[in-house]
Amino acid sequence: MPFDEPLLQLERIISNIEKVMVGKRRPVELVLTSLLCGGHVLLEDVPGVGKTMLVKALAKTVDAGFKRIQFTPDLLPSDVTGVSVYNRGLNEFQFRPGPLFTNLVLADELNRTSPKTQAALLEAMEERHVTVDGETYPLPQPFLILATQNPLEHAGTYQLPEAQLDRFFMRIRLGYPDRDHEVEMLGRMQEQSPLEQLKPVLFREELIRLQRQVRHVHVDESLREYMVELAVGTRKHKDVLLGASPRAVLALMLAGQAQAYRKGRSYVVPDDLKEVLEPVLAHRLLLTPEARMAGRSAEQVLASVAQAVPVPGLRYAPGS
Structure with missing residues (x-):
């Protein structure tokens, strides 16, 4: 490309x-x-x-x-x-x-x-x-x-x-x-x-x-699994009433593709997803009343989920 x-x-x-x-x-x-x-x-x-x-x-x-x-x-x-x-x-x-x-x-x-x-x-x-x-x-x-x-x-x-x-x-x-x-x-x-x-x-x-x-920017299967695990992590988090939707996961993938494209790559790497994780997902999370009263934020939830989900190694990258 x-x-x-x-x-x-x-x-x-x-x-x-x-x-x-x-x-x-x-x-x-x-x-x-x-x-x-x-x-x-x-x-x-x-x-x-x-x-x-x-x-x-x-x-x-x-x-x-x-x-x-x-x-x-x-x-x-x-x-x-x-x-x-x-x-x-x-x-x-x-x-x-x-x-x-x-x-x-x-x-x-x-x-x-x-x-x-x-x-x-x-x-x-x-x-x-x-x-x-x-x-x-x-x-x-x-x-x-x-x-x-x-x-x-x-x-x-x-x-x-x-x-x-x-x-x-x-x-x-x-x-x-x-x-x-x-x-x-x-x-x-x-x-x-x-x-x-x-x-x-x-x-x-x-x-x-x-x-x-x-x-057309390539997204490795391991990264697709990684994104779904991040979304599941938000849905199961104790501070979250409403987690990331399938639409949110699709948005995360597209944002990762655009980030890679802007950097001149024909494939997505984990850092592309990390850079857009907060702006793509944070506003979609609905926290529990207890979490809001305790002063916790969606950004803090995402940070903890991202830390808990293992980052995959790419099994394939075009041209490698």
């Missing part, structure tokens, strides 16, 4: 986004991994750390359709999916697509809208189509939702249901920048936002081609 050209493309994407996101290499790489897998992203952090800016930078970097939905308490499901409107001239109902009908969707402050409107995304996220008034309409390809949300302790937020959290490929936290990067950010933003100067470096057709190539 020739990797030189894709590697240059991927590095151009990261470099382009880093013109705006200073000192956020790790979150940018994770968003790119999700993009290569066609997986939806949940950006969760306190206000003002650059969640929306990251999505806008990605949208300007990839030459594809982009729409923003600002989620508010009064937003209706039809405001998101679309609505059928009666046309008197044709004497029939016609469907007017909502903002979901594009390639990249910024679902800004998703947890500020009602559970009913949140649920309107479930079908689109999993099946890539929308049903309105009994008619099903396919969404364009590629289709990716990048949602932002504030932590639940902030006023005016609703908790996302487990079924929706499980449909997010990754949950990524940006965190505050360190001192030097924050000073550098002020310098870049002094006259105008670098976002205004960003140009596309990847076309929609190229993105689809990269996504197809990621699926």
Whole structure:
């Protein structure tokens, strides 16, 4: 598999986004991994750390359709999916697509809208189509939702249901920048936002081609067994009420393939999986009330499970 050209493309994407996101290499790489897998992203952090800016930078970097939905308490499901409107001239109902009908969707402050409107995304996220008034309409390809949300302790937020959290490929936290990067950010933003100067470096057709190539990255049978053992470990853990689902295991495998692809390899190694274990699985675990009251976290559970499950040696790697 020739990797030189894709590697240059991927590095151009990261470099382009880093013109705006200073000192956020790790979150940018994770968003790119999700993009290569066609997986939806949940950006969760306190206000003002650059969640929306990251999505806008990605949208300007990839030459594809982009729409923003600002989620508010009064937003209706039809405001998101679309609505059928009666046309008197044709004497029939016609469907007017909502903002979901594009390639990249910024679902800004998703947890500020009602559970009913949140649920309107479930079908689109999993099946890539929308049903309105009994008619099903396919969404364009590629289709990716990048949602932002504030932590639940902030006023005016609703908790996302487990079924929706499980449909997010990754949950990524940006965190505050360190001192030097924050000073550098002020310098870049002094006259105008670098976002205004960003140009596309990847076309929609190229993105689809990269996504197809990621699926061809080899995953050894021993690693497939390893991933299942990790998931079983979360399901049996004493602090976990709801463990990793089969969908979560599939997401972990795809993320591992994308990590290997980004590094120029045609096969996955255990380190590829370890690097994405937390962002892929942590948000899918539901802890017991006792564990939450004791202050334990899903990240701590994953760390203990990963330590308990033996890491396999590869029995086969292409080209070996």
